[in-house]
Amino acid sequence: MKTAAIFSLLLVASLFLMNGCGESTNQSPCNKPNISAGTECCLDQNNNGICDGSYGEIVQSKSVEDNFSNVTGFKHWGHMPITYKIENEALEKQINLTKTAFSKIEEEISGLVSFKEVQEDPDISLYYYITPKYDYDRNYIYAEALITESNDSMNLTIKGEITFYAGGLMCNTGYPALEVHEILHLFKMPHSPLTNSIMGRYAAETSADCKITKIDPEYISCLKYIYSNGELEKYTIFKGEVKGPCYFPNVVYEEESEYGCNNGWYQSVTKGYCCPNPNMKVVNDICVQNIIP
Numbered sequence: 140m141k142t143a144a145i146f147s148l149l150l151v152a153s154l155f156l157m158n159g160c161g162e163s164t165n166q167s168p169c170n171k172p173n174i175s176a177g178t179e180c181c182l183d184q185n186n187n188g189i190c191d192g193s194y195g196e197i198v199q200s201k202s203v204e205d206n207f208s209n210v211t212g213f214k215h216w217g218h219m220p221i222t223y224k225i226e227n228e229a230l231e232k233q234i235n236l237t238k239t240a241f242s243k244i245e246e247e248i249s250g251l252v253s254f255k256e257v258q259e260d261p262d263i264s265l266y267y268y269i270t271p272k273y274d275y276d277r278n279y280i281y282a283e284a285l286i287t288e289s290n291d292s293m294n295l296t297i298k299g300e301i302t303f304y305a306g307g308l309m310c311n312t313g314y315p316a317l318e319v320h321e322i323l324h325l326f327k328m329p330h331s332p333l334t335n336s337i338m339g340r341y342a343a344e345t346s347a348d349c350k351i352t353k354i355d356p357e358y359i360s361c362l363k364y365i366y367s368n369g370e371l372e373k374y375t376i377f378k379g380e381v382k383g384p385c386y387f388p389n390v391v392y393e394e395e396s397e398y399g400c401n402n403g404w405y406q407s408v409t410k411g412y413c414c415p416n417p418n419m420k421v422v423n424d425i426c427v428q429n430i431i432p
């Protein structure tokens with residue numbers, strides 16, 4: 140084996156000498172199904188450009204796995220369980236809230252979505268701080284969720300991370316609202332304008348008047364659709380009309396044109412937004428009924 144490697148090295152050297160100008164460098168000196176790896180050749184039977192059995196290949200084959208490929212048009216994770224790792228030291232109550240959040244989601248999505256703690260190479264990395272963080276407007280940030288790796292052509296989420304700054308702040312009801320909210324962001328669930336929605340931009344983050352006890356039905360329905368691989372919850376009904384899966388009637392979309400809102404939506408009293416009902420105003424990106432005294 141060693142002799143063969145040395146022989147091919149010599150062959151490579153002589154090929155370059157013969158060509159001189161170096162234009163042939165992108166042509167592999169290794170015979171198929173071998174490919175060049177550094178100064179040597181390695182086997183690449185599945186022809187994916189990565190040495191068989193190498194770390195890079197393991198990572199790649201894992202990242203392209205998609206058990207929910209019937210679902211098109213919605214960014215999703217490709218496998219279950221989704222693994223997570225607590226990456227730094229955290230308060231016990233922070234860890235407990237996070238773990239409760241994972242099991243609440245599992246339970247509410249009827250086990251179609253599941254999570255598992257791992258010590259290495261997690262899908263979701265979790266970080267905790269007890270010091271506050273502020274945005275540019277000096278608003279307190281309780282947590283941030285970020286999809287850090289995705290495969291856009293396959294519509295796959297591959298890796299994500301969540302950072303908590305709240306120090307274990309908890310919803311009045313005992314429901315881990317902030318944690319569930321952030322985890323659902325890694326499932327690409329949009330914000331809701333309803334104050335007591337799990338995806339309300341602020342509701343989930345303030346413990347004082349938090350009334351949240353569960354995930355709203357439209358998010359459950361969407362997650363069941365995606366993670367049943369398109370078998371469940373294909374249709375939703377809104378205002379007597381049959382809509383497709385993952386329909387979020389309450390989500391506020393910023394108005395894109397000056398010509399008004401899409402069907403079923405109404406111009407808000409506050410300029411520039413579309414809301415699900417007439418005569419609503421937008422406060423902190425949330426549509427609320429405008430009460431005229």
Ligand SMILES: [Zn+2]
Pocket residue numbers: 320324330339340
């Ligand atoms: Zn959010």
